[in-house]
Amino acid sequence: MMKPLPTILLSLFLCSFAFAQEPGCENLFPDNAVILFQGDSITDGNRGRSADPNHIHGHGYVYLIASDLGANHPGKNWTFVNRGVSGNTVEKLQQRWEKDTIAVKPDVLSIMVGCNDFSHGVTAQEYYDRYDSLLKETVEKLPNVKLIIIEPFYRADEETLKRYAPFQKAAADLAKKYNAVFVPTQQMYSEAFQSVPKPEYWVWDRVHPTTTGHWLLYKQWLKCVKEN
Amino acid sequence: MMKPLPTILLSLFLCSFAFAQEPGCENLFPDNAVILFQGDSITDGNRGRSADPNHIHGHGYVYLIASDLGANHPGKNWTFVNRGVSGNTVEKLQQRWEKDTIAVKPDVLSIMVGCNDFSHGVTAQEYYDRYDSLLKETVEKLPNVKLIIIEPFYRADEETLKRYAPFQKAAADLAKKYNAVFVPTQQMYSEAFQSVPKPEYWVWDRVHPTTTGHWLLYKQWLKCVKEN
Numbered sequence: 001m002m003k004p005l006p007t008i009l010l011s012l013f014l015c016s017f018a019f020a021q022e023p024g025c026e027n028l029f030p031d032n033a034v035i036l037f038q039g040d041s042i043t044d045g046n047r048g049r050s051a052d053p054n055h056i057h058g059h060g061y062v063y064l065i066a067s068d069l070g071a072n073h074p075g076k077n078w079t080f081v082n083r084g085v086s087g088n089t090v091e092k093l094q095q096r097w098e099k100d101t102i103a104v105k106p107d108v109l110s111i112m113v114g115c116n117d118f119s120h121g122v123t124a125q126e127y128y129d130r131y132d133s134l135l136k137e138t139v140e141k142l143p144n145v146k147l148i149i150i151e152p153f154y155r156a157d158e159e160t161l162k163r164y165a166p167f168q169k170a171a172a173d174l175a176k177k178y179n180a181v182f183v184p185t186q187q188m189y190s191e192a193f194q195s196v197p198k199p200e201y202w203v204w205d206r207v208h209p210t211t212t213g214h215w216l217l218y219k220q221w222l223k224c225v226k227e228n
Numbered sequence: 229m230m231k232p233l234p235t236i237l238l239s240l241f242l243c244s245f246a247f248a249q250e251p252g253c254e255n256l257f258p259d260n261a262v263i264l265f266q267g268d269s270i271t272d273g274n275r276g277r278s279a280d281p282n283h284i285h286g287h288g289y290v291y292l293i294a295s296d297l298g299a300n301h302p303g304k305n306w307t308f309v310n311r312g313v314s315g316n317t318v319e320k321l322q323q324r325w326e327k328d329t330i331a332v333k334p335d336v337l338s339i340m341v342g343c344n345d346f347s348h349g350v351t352a353q354e355y356y357d358r359y360d361s362l363l364k365e366t367v368e369k370l371p372n373v374k375l376i377i378i379e380p381f382y383r384a385d386e387e388t389l390k391r392y393a394p395f396q397k398a399a400a401d402l403a404k405k406y407n408a409v410f411v412p413t414q415q416m417y418s419e420a421f422q423s424v425p426k427p428e429y430w431v432w433d434r435v436h437p438t439t440t441g442h443w444l445l446y447k448q449w450l451k452c453v454k455e456n
Contacts, residue, residue: 045283054436196303204282210281219299
Protein backbone atom coordinates (compact mmCIF):
# COMPACT_ATOMS: atom_id res chain seq x y z
CA MET A 1 0.00 0.00 0.00
CA MET A 2 1.28 3.48 -0.89
CA LYS A 3 1.80 5.76 2.10
CA PRO A 4 0.16 9.18 1.73
CA LEU A 5 2.56 12.09 1.03
CA PRO A 6 2.25 13.75 4.49
CA THR A 7 3.34 10.47 6.11
CA ILE A 8 6.34 10.23 3.80
CA LEU A 9 7.30 13.84 4.54
CA LEU A 10 6.91 13.31 8.27
CA SER A 11 9.01 10.14 8.14
CA LEU A 12 11.74 11.90 6.22
CA PHE A 13 11.66 14.79 8.70
CA LEU A 14 11.95 12.49 11.70
CA CYS A 15 14.55 10.33 9.96
CA SER A 16 16.76 13.35 9.34
CA PHE A 17 16.58 14.16 13.06
CA ALA A 18 17.70 10.67 13.92
CA PHE A 19 20.59 11.13 11.50
CA ALA A 20 21.48 14.48 13.05
CA GLN A 21 21.67 12.79 16.44
CA GLU A 22 24.01 10.14 15.04
CA PRO A 23 26.17 12.32 12.85
CA GLY A 24 27.73 9.65 10.66
CA CYS A 25 30.59 8.87 13.03
CA GLU A 26 29.91 5.14 13.15
CA ASN A 27 32.92 4.23 11.01
CA LEU A 28 35.19 6.98 12.26
CA PHE A 29 37.50 4.64 14.17
CA PRO A 30 37.73 0.83 14.39
CA ASP A 31 35.93 -1.00 17.17
CA ASN A 32 37.87 -0.98 20.46
CA ALA A 33 40.14 1.84 19.22
CA VAL A 34 42.32 3.75 21.67
CA ILE A 35 42.20 7.47 20.86
CA LEU A 36 45.06 9.38 22.47
CA PHE A 37 45.31 13.18 22.87
CA GLN A 38 48.74 14.77 23.30
CA GLY A 39 49.75 18.35 23.85
CA ASP A 40 50.14 21.16 26.35
CA SER A 41 47.82 22.84 28.88
CA ILE A 42 45.00 23.31 26.34
CA THR A 43 44.83 19.52 26.04
CA ASP A 44 45.71 18.80 29.71
CA GLY A 45 42.76 20.79 31.08
CA ASN A 46 43.67 19.96 34.70
CA ARG A 47 43.04 16.27 34.05
CA GLY A 48 43.33 13.92 37.02
CA ARG A 49 46.60 11.99 37.26
CA SER A 50 45.06 8.93 38.94
CA ALA A 51 42.86 6.31 37.30
CA ASP A 52 39.79 7.94 38.91
CA PRO A 53 37.38 8.10 35.93
CA ASN A 54 35.84 11.32 37.26
CA HIS A 55 38.63 13.53 35.98
CA ILE A 56 40.79 11.69 33.44
CA HIS A 57 39.78 13.75 30.41
CA GLY A 58 40.35 17.25 31.82
CA HIS A 59 38.20 20.30 31.19
CA GLY A 60 38.36 21.01 27.49
CA TYR A 61 37.93 19.78 23.94
CA VAL A 62 39.10 16.28 24.88
CA TYR A 63 36.27 16.03 27.41
CA LEU A 64 33.72 17.18 24.83
CA ILE A 65 34.96 14.75 22.15
CA ALA A 66 35.14 11.79 24.54
CA SER A 67 31.73 12.59 26.00
CA ASP A 68 29.98 12.97 22.64
CA LEU A 69 31.55 10.04 20.79
CA GLY A 70 31.49 7.76 23.82
CA ALA A 71 27.83 8.43 24.56
CA ASN A 72 26.60 8.22 20.99
CA HIS A 73 28.53 5.06 20.05
CA PRO A 74 28.67 2.88 23.17
CA GLY A 75 28.87 -0.32 21.12
CA LYS A 76 32.20 0.77 19.59
CA ASN A 77 34.00 0.44 22.93
CA TRP A 78 36.31 3.36 22.13
CA THR A 79 38.77 4.43 24.83
CA PHE A 80 39.73 8.10 25.04
CA VAL A 81 43.05 8.87 26.72
CA ASN A 82 44.37 12.33 27.58
CA ARG A 83 48.12 12.73 28.17
CA GLY A 84 48.44 16.48 27.65
CA VAL A 85 50.82 18.19 30.09
CA SER A 86 50.73 21.92 30.88
CA GLY A 87 53.70 23.89 29.59
CA ASN A 88 54.86 21.28 27.07
CA THR A 89 56.92 22.19 24.02
CA VAL A 90 57.76 19.68 21.28
CA GLU A 91 61.04 19.02 23.11
CA LYS A 92 59.17 18.16 26.32
CA LEU A 93 56.84 15.88 24.37
CA GLN A 94 59.93 14.09 22.98
CA GLN A 95 61.25 13.45 26.48
CA ARG A 96 58.11 11.57 27.55
CA TRP A 97 56.99 10.22 24.17
CA GLU A 98 58.01 6.58 24.73
CA LYS A 99 56.20 6.32 28.07
CA ASP A 100 53.20 8.56 27.36
CA THR A 101 52.51 7.82 23.68
CA ILE A 102 54.26 4.76 22.23
CA ALA A 103 53.53 2.62 25.30
CA VAL A 104 49.82 3.59 25.18
CA LYS A 105 49.64 1.96 21.69
CA PRO A 106 47.03 4.36 20.29
CA ASP A 107 45.07 3.57 17.15
CA VAL A 108 44.40 7.28 16.76
CA LEU A 109 46.77 10.02 17.93
CA SER A 110 45.73 13.69 18.07
CA ILE A 111 48.47 16.27 18.76
CA MET A 112 48.32 19.99 19.47
CA VAL A 113 51.54 21.79 20.39
CA GLY A 114 53.23 25.08 19.58
CA CYS A 115 52.30 28.00 21.86
CA ASN A 116 54.99 27.14 24.44
CA ASP A 117 57.69 26.70 21.79
CA PHE A 118 56.77 30.16 20.50
CA SER A 119 56.79 31.84 23.92
CA HIS A 120 60.03 30.09 24.95
CA GLY A 121 61.97 31.47 21.97
CA VAL A 122 62.14 28.31 19.84
CA THR A 123 62.40 29.28 16.14
CA ALA A 124 59.86 28.04 13.60
CA GLN A 125 62.58 25.96 11.92
CA GLU A 126 63.55 24.32 15.23
CA TYR A 127 59.87 23.69 15.90
CA TYR A 128 59.49 22.07 12.48
CA ASP A 129 62.60 19.91 12.85
CA ARG A 130 61.73 18.66 16.34
CA TYR A 131 58.08 18.02 15.43
CA ASP A 132 59.24 16.22 12.25
CA SER A 133 61.56 14.02 14.31
CA LEU A 134 58.75 13.28 16.79
CA LEU A 135 56.38 12.24 14.01
CA LYS A 136 59.07 10.16 12.26
CA GLU A 137 59.62 8.21 15.48
CA THR A 138 55.86 7.85 15.89
CA VAL A 139 55.14 6.30 12.50
CA GLU A 140 58.18 4.01 12.79
CA LYS A 141 57.01 2.64 16.13
CA LEU A 142 53.26 2.83 15.44
CA PRO A 143 53.02 2.16 11.68
CA ASN A 144 49.23 1.87 11.67
CA VAL A 145 48.38 4.89 13.78
CA LYS A 146 45.91 7.43 12.37
CA LEU A 147 47.38 10.89 12.97
CA ILE A 148 45.49 14.11 13.66
CA ILE A 149 47.41 17.40 13.90
CA ILE A 150 45.66 20.46 15.33
CA GLU A 151 46.92 23.87 14.22
CA PRO A 152 48.19 25.82 17.24
CA PHE A 153 46.37 29.14 17.66
CA TYR A 154 46.86 32.44 19.41
CA ARG A 155 44.81 35.45 20.48
CA ALA A 156 47.15 38.33 19.77
CA ASP A 157 47.77 41.46 17.76
CA GLU A 158 48.51 41.23 14.04
CA GLU A 159 52.25 41.57 14.44
CA THR A 160 52.40 38.62 16.87
CA LEU A 161 50.12 36.54 14.67
CA LYS A 162 52.45 37.24 11.74
CA ARG A 163 55.39 35.91 13.77
CA TYR A 164 53.32 32.86 14.78
CA ALA A 165 52.24 32.05 11.22
CA PRO A 166 55.44 30.08 10.35
CA PHE A 167 54.73 27.75 13.30
CA GLN A 168 51.21 27.20 12.00
CA LYS A 169 52.54 26.56 8.49
CA ALA A 170 55.02 24.04 9.94
CA ALA A 171 52.16 22.12 11.59
CA ALA A 172 50.18 22.15 8.32
CA ASP A 173 53.21 21.04 6.27
CA LEU A 174 53.93 18.19 8.67
CA ALA A 175 50.31 17.07 8.57
CA LYS A 176 50.66 16.79 4.79
CA LYS A 177 54.04 15.01 5.01
CA TYR A 178 52.72 12.40 7.45
CA ASN A 179 49.28 12.04 5.84
CA ALA A 180 47.61 13.30 9.00
CA VAL A 181 44.19 14.89 9.31
CA PHE A 182 44.82 18.62 9.75
CA VAL A 183 42.50 20.65 11.99
CA PRO A 184 42.79 24.38 11.20
CA THR A 185 41.91 26.61 14.16
CA GLN A 186 43.36 30.12 13.79
CA GLN A 187 40.86 31.38 11.24
CA MET A 188 37.97 29.88 13.20
CA TYR A 189 39.01 31.66 16.40
CA SER A 190 39.87 34.90 14.59
CA GLU A 191 36.34 34.90 13.16
CA ALA A 192 34.82 34.13 16.58
CA PHE A 193 36.73 37.06 18.08
CA GLN A 194 34.78 39.32 15.72
CA SER A 195 31.37 37.91 16.68
CA VAL A 196 31.06 39.28 20.20
CA PRO A 197 32.45 42.44 21.80
CA LYS A 198 35.02 40.60 23.88
CA PRO A 199 37.43 38.05 22.32
CA GLU A 200 37.98 36.83 25.92
CA TYR A 201 34.59 35.18 25.62
CA TRP A 202 36.31 32.48 23.52
CA VAL A 203 39.98 32.57 24.55
CA TRP A 204 40.48 34.16 27.96
CA ASP A 205 44.22 34.85 27.88
CA ARG A 206 46.42 34.53 24.81
CA VAL A 207 46.25 30.77 24.51
CA HIS A 208 43.58 29.13 26.69
CA PRO A 209 40.04 28.74 25.36
CA THR A 210 37.19 29.28 27.79
CA THR A 211 34.56 26.59 28.31
CA THR A 212 32.69 28.03 25.32
CA GLY A 213 35.87 28.36 23.24
CA HIS A 214 36.59 24.66 23.71
CA TRP A 215 33.24 23.91 22.07
CA LEU A 216 34.51 25.46 18.82
CA LEU A 217 37.68 23.34 18.96
CA TYR A 218 35.67 20.16 19.63
CA LYS A 219 33.29 20.81 16.73
CA GLN A 220 36.13 21.68 14.36
CA TRP A 221 38.09 18.56 15.33
CA LEU A 222 35.06 16.35 14.74
CA LYS A 223 34.24 17.99 11.42
CA CYS A 224 37.77 17.57 10.07
CA VAL A 225 38.14 14.00 11.32
CA LYS A 226 34.77 13.03 9.79
CA GLU A 227 35.72 14.53 6.42
CA ASN A 228 38.95 12.53 6.23
CA MET B 229 5.92 28.00 -10.01
CA MET B 230 5.52 24.71 -8.19
CA LYS B 231 8.80 23.19 -7.03
CA PRO B 232 9.27 19.57 -8.05
CA LEU B 233 8.84 17.04 -5.24
CA PRO B 234 12.55 16.10 -4.94
CA THR B 235 13.41 19.78 -4.33
CA ILE B 236 10.76 20.02 -1.63
CA LEU B 237 12.03 16.85 0.01
CA LEU B 238 15.62 18.07 -0.14
CA SER B 239 14.68 21.44 1.34
CA LEU B 240 12.82 19.79 4.16
CA PHE B 241 15.77 17.50 4.82
CA LEU B 242 18.28 20.38 4.94
CA CYS B 243 15.92 22.55 6.96
CA SER B 244 15.61 19.90 9.64
CA PHE B 245 19.42 19.80 9.89
CA ALA B 246 19.56 23.55 10.42
CA PHE B 247 16.99 23.16 13.17
CA ALA B 248 18.99 20.39 14.77
CA GLN B 249 22.07 22.64 14.89
CA GLU B 250 20.22 25.47 16.65
CA PRO B 251 17.86 23.57 18.88
CA GLY B 252 15.48 26.37 19.67
CA CYS B 253 17.27 27.54 22.80
CA GLU B 254 17.30 31.24 21.85
CA ASN B 255 14.58 32.19 24.31
CA LEU B 256 15.54 29.70 27.00
CA PHE B 257 16.81 32.33 29.43
CA PRO B 258 16.74 36.15 29.41
CA ASP B 259 19.71 38.08 28.03
CA ASN B 260 22.55 38.43 30.57
CA ALA B 261 21.07 35.68 32.76
CA VAL B 262 23.17 34.11 35.51
CA ILE B 263 22.62 30.33 35.52
CA LEU B 264 23.78 28.72 38.77
CA PHE B 265 24.34 25.00 39.37
CA GLN B 266 24.21 23.67 42.93
CA GLY B 267 24.77 20.20 44.31
CA ASP B 268 27.32 17.59 45.36
CA SER B 269 30.35 15.98 43.69
CA ILE B 270 28.44 15.15 40.49
CA THR B 271 27.95 18.89 39.99
CA ASP B 272 31.31 19.92 41.49
CA GLY B 273 33.35 17.87 38.99
CA ASN B 274 36.65 19.02 40.52
CA ARG B 275 35.94 22.59 39.49
CA GLY B 276 38.64 25.17 40.17
CA ARG B 277 38.11 27.32 43.26
CA SER B 278 39.88 30.39 41.85
CA ALA B 279 38.54 32.74 39.18
CA ASP B 280 40.80 31.04 36.60
CA PRO B 281 38.36 30.52 33.72
CA ASN B 282 40.15 27.30 32.68
CA HIS B 283 38.51 25.19 35.33
CA ILE B 284 35.51 26.98 36.84
CA HIS B 285 32.85 24.64 35.43
CA GLY B 286 34.33 21.30 36.53
CA HIS B 287 34.31 18.08 34.52
CA GLY B 288 30.70 17.10 34.02
CA TYR B 289 27.24 18.03 32.84
CA VAL B 290 27.71 21.67 33.92
CA TYR B 291 30.72 21.93 31.60
CA LEU B 292 28.76 20.44 28.70
CA ILE B 293 25.75 22.73 29.22
CA ALA B 294 27.88 25.87 29.62
CA SER B 295 30.01 24.95 26.63
CA ASP B 296 27.08 24.21 24.31
CA LEU B 297 24.78 27.08 25.27
CA GLY B 298 27.61 29.59 25.61
CA ALA B 299 29.09 28.75 22.22
CA ASN B 300 25.82 28.59 20.32
CA HIS B 301 24.32 31.78 21.79
CA PRO B 302 27.21 34.21 22.36
CA GLY B 303 24.95 37.26 21.91
CA LYS B 304 22.90 36.26 24.96
CA ASN B 305 25.78 36.95 27.34
CA TRP B 306 24.75 34.14 29.69
CA THR B 307 26.99 33.43 32.68
CA PHE B 308 27.23 29.86 33.94
CA VAL B 309 28.29 29.43 37.56
CA ASN B 310 29.10 26.13 39.27
CA ARG B 311 28.96 26.02 43.08
CA GLY B 312 28.63 22.25 43.57
CA VAL B 313 30.65 20.89 46.51
CA SER B 314 31.67 17.23 46.86
CA GLY B 315 29.97 15.35 49.67
CA ASN B 316 27.13 17.84 50.12
CA THR B 317 23.79 16.84 51.63
CA VAL B 318 20.79 19.18 51.75
CA GLU B 319 21.90 20.18 55.26
CA LYS B 320 25.35 21.15 53.98
CA LEU B 321 23.75 23.15 51.16
CA GLN B 322 21.69 25.01 53.77
CA GLN B 323 24.83 25.99 55.68
CA ARG B 324 26.37 27.74 52.68
CA TRP B 325 23.18 28.76 50.83
CA GLU B 326 23.32 32.48 51.67
CA LYS B 327 26.91 32.87 50.50
CA ASP B 328 26.93 30.41 47.59
CA THR B 329 23.42 30.83 46.17
CA ILE B 330 21.47 33.87 47.39
CA ALA B 331 24.49 36.19 47.07
CA VAL B 332 25.14 34.98 43.51
CA LYS B 333 21.67 36.33 42.55
CA PRO B 334 20.96 33.69 39.91
CA ASP B 335 18.21 34.11 37.32
CA VAL B 336 18.18 30.34 36.90
CA LEU B 337 19.04 27.86 39.65
CA SER B 338 19.60 24.15 38.93
CA ILE B 339 19.92 21.81 41.94
CA MET B 340 20.85 18.13 42.19
CA VAL B 341 21.25 16.63 45.67
CA GLY B 342 20.33 13.39 47.41
CA CYS B 343 22.92 10.62 47.16
CA ASN B 344 24.87 11.82 50.21
CA ASP B 345 21.74 12.24 52.32
CA PHE B 346 20.86 8.63 51.42
CA SER B 347 24.30 7.22 52.23
CA HIS B 348 24.57 9.23 55.47
CA GLY B 349 21.36 7.77 56.93
CA VAL B 350 19.06 10.76 56.42
CA THR B 351 15.46 9.55 56.05
CA ALA B 352 13.38 10.42 52.99
CA GLN B 353 11.08 12.52 55.21
CA GLU B 354 14.03 14.48 56.65
CA TYR B 355 15.36 14.93 53.10
CA TYR B 356 11.98 16.24 51.96
CA ASP B 357 11.62 18.61 54.91
CA ARG B 358 15.12 20.08 54.63
CA TYR B 359 14.89 20.42 50.85
CA ASP B 360 11.44 22.05 51.25
CA SER B 361 12.88 24.54 53.73
CA LEU B 362 15.82 25.29 51.39
CA LEU B 363 13.47 25.96 48.47
CA LYS B 364 11.11 28.04 50.61
CA GLU B 365 14.05 30.27 51.61
CA THR B 366 15.15 30.43 47.97
CA VAL B 367 11.86 31.66 46.53
CA GLU B 368 11.43 34.14 49.38
CA LYS B 369 14.84 35.69 48.75
CA LEU B 370 14.90 35.22 44.96
CA PRO B 371 11.22 35.58 44.00
CA ASN B 372 11.91 35.65 40.24
CA VAL B 373 14.33 32.74 40.05
CA LYS B 374 13.59 29.96 37.55
CA LEU B 375 14.12 26.66 39.38
CA ILE B 376 15.36 23.39 37.89
CA ILE B 377 15.43 20.26 40.06
CA ILE B 378 17.36 17.21 38.86
CA GLU B 379 16.24 13.80 40.12
CA PRO B 380 19.06 12.17 42.09
CA PHE B 381 20.04 8.77 40.65
CA TYR B 382 21.85 5.65 41.72
CA ARG B 383 23.49 2.62 40.14
CA ALA B 384 22.51 -0.15 42.52
CA ASP B 385 20.61 -3.39 42.97
CA GLU B 386 16.82 -3.42 42.96
CA GLU B 387 16.50 -3.47 46.72
CA THR B 388 18.66 -0.35 47.12
CA LEU B 389 16.81 1.43 44.32
CA LYS B 390 13.55 0.64 46.09
CA ARG B 391 14.89 2.30 49.25
CA TYR B 392 16.09 5.28 47.18
CA ALA B 393 12.75 5.77 45.39
CA PRO B 394 11.17 7.88 48.21
CA PHE B 395 14.06 10.37 47.90
CA GLN B 396 13.44 10.59 44.16
CA LYS B 397 9.70 11.04 44.75
CA ALA B 398 10.48 13.82 47.26
CA ALA B 399 12.52 15.68 44.62
CA ALA B 400 9.72 15.28 42.07
CA ASP B 401 7.06 16.41 44.56
CA LEU B 402 9.10 19.47 45.51
CA ALA B 403 9.63 20.35 41.85
CA LYS B 404 5.85 20.36 41.47
CA LYS B 405 5.29 22.34 44.70
CA TYR B 406 7.77 25.06 43.66
CA ASN B 407 6.83 25.09 39.98
CA ALA B 408 10.33 23.96 39.01
CA VAL B 409 11.40 22.20 35.84
CA PHE B 410 11.95 18.55 36.84
CA VAL B 411 14.71 16.56 35.14
CA PRO B 412 14.11 12.80 35.57
CA THR B 413 17.31 10.76 35.42
CA GLN B 414 16.89 7.33 37.04
CA GLN B 415 14.96 5.73 34.20
CA MET B 416 17.35 7.19 31.63
CA TYR B 417 20.38 5.71 33.40
CA SER B 418 18.63 2.42 34.14
CA GLU B 419 17.92 2.08 30.42
CA ALA B 420 21.52 3.01 29.50
CA PHE B 421 22.80 0.33 31.89
CA GLN B 422 21.00 -2.23 29.72
CA SER B 423 22.50 -0.97 26.45
CA VAL B 424 26.09 -2.10 26.91
CA PRO B 425 27.56 -5.04 28.81
CA LYS B 426 29.02 -2.88 31.59
CA PRO B 427 26.88 -0.31 33.44
CA GLU B 428 30.23 1.20 34.58
CA TYR B 429 30.48 2.62 31.07
CA TRP B 430 27.93 5.25 32.15
CA VAL B 431 28.24 5.48 35.95
CA TRP B 432 31.57 4.18 37.20
CA ASP B 433 30.82 3.72 40.89
CA ARG B 434 27.38 3.95 42.46
CA VAL B 435 26.87 7.65 41.93
CA HIS B 436 29.43 9.30 39.61
CA PRO B 437 28.78 9.36 35.87
CA THR B 438 31.75 8.83 33.57
CA THR B 439 32.59 11.38 30.89
CA THR B 440 30.12 9.59 28.61
CA GLY B 441 27.50 9.32 31.36
CA HIS B 442 27.57 13.09 31.88
CA TRP B 443 26.58 13.49 28.21
CA LEU B 444 23.24 11.79 28.97
CA LEU B 445 22.64 14.10 31.93
CA TYR B 446 23.47 17.21 29.86
CA LYS B 447 21.16 16.17 27.03
CA GLN B 448 18.33 15.31 29.43
CA TRP B 449 18.70 18.62 31.30
CA LEU B 450 18.58 20.58 28.06
CA LYS B 451 15.59 18.62 26.76
CA CYS B 452 13.55 19.17 29.94
CA VAL B 453 14.47 22.84 30.25
CA LYS B 454 13.55 23.46 26.60
CA GLU B 455 10.19 21.77 27.04
CA ASN B 456 9.23 23.93 30.01
